Amino acid sequence: MIAEFGLGALWMAAALAALQLLLAGFGVAQRRDDLLAGVRPVAVAQAMLCCAAFASLIALFLRSDMSVLLVAMNSHSAKPWLYKFAGTWGNHEGSMLLWVAVMGIAGAAVALVERGLRRDTHMATLGAQAAISLGFYAFLLFASNPFARLYPAAPDGKGLNPLLQDPGLAFHPPTLYLGYVGLSVAFSFAVGALLTRRVDAHFARAMRPWVLAAWVLLTLGITAGSYWAYYELGWGGWWFWDPVENASLMPWLAATALLHSVTVLATRDALRAWTVMLAVVAFSMSMVGTFLVRSGILTSVHAFAVDPERGSFILGLLVVYIGGALALFGARVGTVREGKQFEALSRETMLVVNNLLLTVILGIVLIGTLYPLMTEAFGRKVSVGPPYFDSVAGPIALVLMLAMVVGPLVRWRRDAARAVGTRLIWPGMAAVVGFVLLAFLAWGRIGVLPFLGLAVAAAVTIGSVMPLVGRNLRRTPLFTWGMVIAHFGCAVSLAGMASDAAFTTEKLVAMRPGDQIETAGWIVRFERVMPLAGPNWVAMQGDMAVSRGEGRTVTMHPQSRFFPDPPTDTTESAILTRWNGQLYVVLGDQLEDGRWQMRIWWKPFVTLIWLGGGLIALGGALALVGRERRGWMLRWRQRRNAAEEAAA
């Protein structure tokens, strides 16, 4: 019954999305207020039905209802409840249902809380949002029904990929999806504004909080995903330039550019067409990423039954939405009045530089991700990996970081070169000191890119807090704090990446219980190895006594796990975190002579990578709260003044 209820709710939600599109479309085109009055309630009802469908699927997974095909293929009754729950979106159909549920919620939120937009643009935005949802509903209902029954019911499920059986699954995909789909709001705003020809500072101020919120969630999702891959895969790396990772990085790059250009539009009413373009590109990148991952045209051949029909369906959606939005852009943007002009040395120019650099990096990642597809069209199979991405995107990212130091120190409208130079003295000194210090300590022992990365990180650290110098800190607006913290987070993250690349020591050894080795100042002693049973796995667990200098001895427990359903071996790395880095131990296979393979890394300051990611997201959240609070205060004052005038 639950499955049929869920399917029914999904159909009704799809019907309401169609209704919402029709009401908004005809309402805006014919200026019919009676039609427009229906749009917001329908948007809310649609979101509720879609959430009900998603809740039904969660219930089916929690109850391990093996008469539902999706549950039987992806779950198992012996799984801990958390993974039954999170397993709901650990598969294609469930994750698409999560996608439309989030899209419905975002649409309802736009319907309920958006106050800054003109009414016709608001309605056109909701119409565009409904149009996107409708396509994804069709995709679910016709090509990926999550509620399909299995007859006869399976005795038990096939189990969930053990790599996914980790608390990370409960957090990472939903956050990322909130971010991806949150960008659909910016996309709909752009389409709405193009339809009603209202691209101006008001529009930018209305769009900014949605972009910020999506960007914060995307940042958190990527950071969490990176840490998850780092500790779960047991390869010691935190970013692999895999197409799936790039699929999340590309929307983030576009959203970061959008975040900065929307500020120019909101503050100075410049960069109108460009901002609209970026809003379209950001969500387009989310959809392209989804297509690349789901259609199987890039992933390797052993993926479970990737359906070419699904690929064609998503490609159809891409063509309609992205093609449609870009055609609308081409047809309409000529009618958008040109925004304000600005001087060559101004904050606006620096933000344009930021946008150009981000766009170039986006292009590099996109080309690198698609390159195998392009060469395959000509009959050659290649793969593009870290050597390309690191060496091409890395230097540009460093230039971007330097621009980030300069940007906030330049005034809006115009500035004097000499004044900017004076403000740059301290960050410049930091870079020089960092460079000289490193040259003394590690010249020739570390790569060029990590070397420069560390020097630039020093400059960004100082540069990021410079906007606070000479200000009354208690009167500094919250959104300025947000910018400072986010930029500081970039420095922290960069320092972590460069330090990991420059100073990691790796050791691959074969050890017998009782053996002891020394690496990077750590003494690692292999005490014993014991079998261990978990709820749905068995493992061999090593006891490793580690100590450094005079420090206390700590025991670490790396495991080599075996999951019977489906039969898979995984390694559970053991990670010991210290203030200055992480010790990362992986227990490998047993050799024929009885010794065990061990991989031991000492990664100095690697945690800064994710700490920085967290700070970047925190900065974005503060900026969001700061802007919104200012908006509330303004509205509250206006209302009070109006009330006072009325009283007088």
Added chain:
Amino acid sequence: MKGKLLIWLPFAAFAALALLFVAGLLRPDDRLIPSKLVGKPLPDFALPAAASDRPALSSAEFAQGKPRFVNIFASWCVPCAAEAPQIAAMAQAGAPIDGIAIRDARADVDAFLKRHGNPYSRIGLDARSSVQLALGSSGVPETFLIDGQGRILHQHIGDIRADDVPELLKMWRAAQ
């Protein structure tokens, strides 16, 4: 006029991208990744029997003048169940097929064969994937065509679909 063209540039770029995607989707899903081992002799191995009613499998069975298929499968693998009818069809057409069961247990293999049919002449049990790795195979299912001199002629990656069967049989006949 120049500005006008610039405005349509993103649309043109996306159109090119979409064409690339269409090409990627339409391209016959060629699973014929040229393996480094094609043309090389089969690595030496001797595996214990994986099923209770089929003999064990070793590399010596192959260099006996007749081409044979060897199918890498596992009872826990869903695509393997999906390709079982195609394997059966190839056996019906007269092609000798041996199996290598990866990381499996005899009881499970027996149950799998009972449910999906047993077209194999011999089935070896590769409990630690060592033969699988020696063959340059990274996943299940995969199917190799071995010629009468024990050389690898062809590697088919992924499940065999109905439209792959004629092609594979043609290769097998050509090898005779």
